Amino acid sequence: MSSNHSSSTMPPATRILGPLKVPSKLLMGPGPSNMRESVRIVLGAPLLGHMHTEFINIMDDVKAGLQYLFQTNNELTFAVSGSGHAGMECAVMNLLEPGETVLVVQTGIWGQRVADLVDRLGGRVQTLNVEAGKAATLEMFSKAVEDCKPAVVFVCQGESSTGVAQPLEGFGDVCHKNGALLLVDAVASIGCVPLQMDALNIDCVYAATQKVLGAPPGLAMVSFSECAVQKMRTRKTRVPSFYFDAFELANYWGCSNEPRRYHHTAPISLVYALREALSEIANEGLEQCLLRHRQCADFLYSKLEEIGLKPYVKEKSIRLPGLTTIELPPNVEFKLIIDKLMSQGIEIAGGLGPTVGKVWRIGTFGVNADKEKILKTVHALDEALKTVHNKDV
Ligand SMILES: Cc1ncc(COP(=O)(O)O)c(C=O)c1O
Incomplete structure (x- = not known):
């Protein structure tokens, strides 16, 4: 037992003695989003x-x-x-x-x-x-x-x-x-x-x-x-x-x-x-904030379409601008793709409740309603899908 602790005191676990380590991630899931x-x-x-x-x-x-x-x-x-x-x-x-x-x-x-x-x-x-x-x-x-x-x-x-x-x-x-x-x-x-x-x-x-x-x-x-x-x-x-x-x-x-x-x-x-x-x-103004989210959602839909992915919600007027659900393409292990993106520090999520195993979810909330972050995420998703498809061939 360490000399810093009396015999009646339980010693701390070594893991709590070191400094806090937090990686920086791009949080494009359903929340929390990145902090301002x-x-x-x-x-x-x-x-x-x-x-x-x-x-x-x-x-x-x-x-x-x-x-x-x-x-x-x-x-x-x-x-x-x-x-x-x-x-x-x-x-x-x-x-x-x-x-x-x-x-x-x-x-x-x-x-x-x-x-x-x-x-x-x-x-x-x-x-x-x-x-x-x-x-x-x-x-x-x-x-x-x-x-x-x-x-x-x-x-x-x-x-x-x-x-x-x-x-x-x-x-x-x-x-x-x-x-x-x-x-x-x-x-x-x-x-x-x-x-x-x-x-x-x-x-x-x-x-x-x-x-x-x-x-x-x-x-x-x-x-x-x-x-x-x-x-x-x-x-x-x-x-x-x-x-x-x-x-x-x-x-x-x-x-x-x-x-x-x-x-x-x-x-x-x-x-x-x-x-x-x-x-x-x-x-920023509430109207402007709403517009930015709307425009970023439209941008995300267009980029997803370019890589052959389809929104899960068919009626565009009822899509939630801050969170887009995407249909899973056939024969793709959705979790593997999520893990590939996470290994690059980008979070996207799978489904929840009625959509488990049916969708990916990409969040574009707050500071993540941003075209550059959307491009980075869709690009990473595209690359991950290509590697999975190449392996399948
Ligand atoms: C629509 C909705 N309601 C309620 C909650 C619950 O919020 P919290 O996880 O902060 O308790 C969430 C969480 O994501 C949500 O998306």
Whole structure:
């Protein structure tokens, strides 16, 4: 035993004694995407306390940035400490009471995840099943809402397992006509697909930091409409989590007139990172950010076509600009290609949920919505495919 450690102390494993080593990779998968350089820099800023005036000012900046990002005037707009799933849990836990029904529009894995959560919370799940690679139509959506009269309807705007961007026009009105609240997952779509929360009559949106925003994973952004707040105020049961209680969080984020109370120790550096990412998007302009993602997606489709690859989502208007699913060519071991690219420091991914073994997924989120990075990725994919084909001959 080393002389540095007393006989009663377990020695550390040698692996933890050395310095941290992190390779640099081009993250062209479904997320996290590469960090913005300005975000990386603010992560090194000195820590403040979670109730310090200067930090509270930064939280207020974040709130204003989120209202712009979601295009909403909702007071209850803040960030939850945790990844995208934390946003999902916060939304569902606060909107739903045991015994109530949630209609889940199931276009891929995220509807399944929400259905599982609703079940755990004692809610009832009704499902509108949509074929993978397609979107729900307003007609089928209206019928499902009218038939099951749910308290809450869940829709994923950017279905990252299939690469579909679900159109939402008219969905909020249908929900409100039927006494339901509309909950939208915008984790993979915020900043690359238009989302006008107020104009679309959406009651709750959650998103995350690690895709278009180009900040590290660890914060989920959430916003609740006035209708959602009304329902939450008249709950018969308490929210089954203190950590995710929206009114407790809202107080800490200064969304009420009451003095702020300690709720939890916010991940200070991640809040700096989110503020920086929101500031970058505000300076670029949301419209410009959306356009850049759209143009880069079109560029990617054209480059894939040149090397003989086809998009999995046939209807171009419902493709998710930040994440493209690609049909696997016949007789190609998809995992081998992913590994070949990874050995060159480029990440692309296979399918998820309904698309496992059917697609590759290429992400073009945030700073990776960039033509040079797309060319590099498609070139590497082409070369990898050629070596595999040559071996087959
Ligand atoms: C559409 C969608 N929703 C939710 C999540 C869950 O987010 P997280 O992995 O940050 O918890 C993801 C993650 O990729 C996602 O793409």
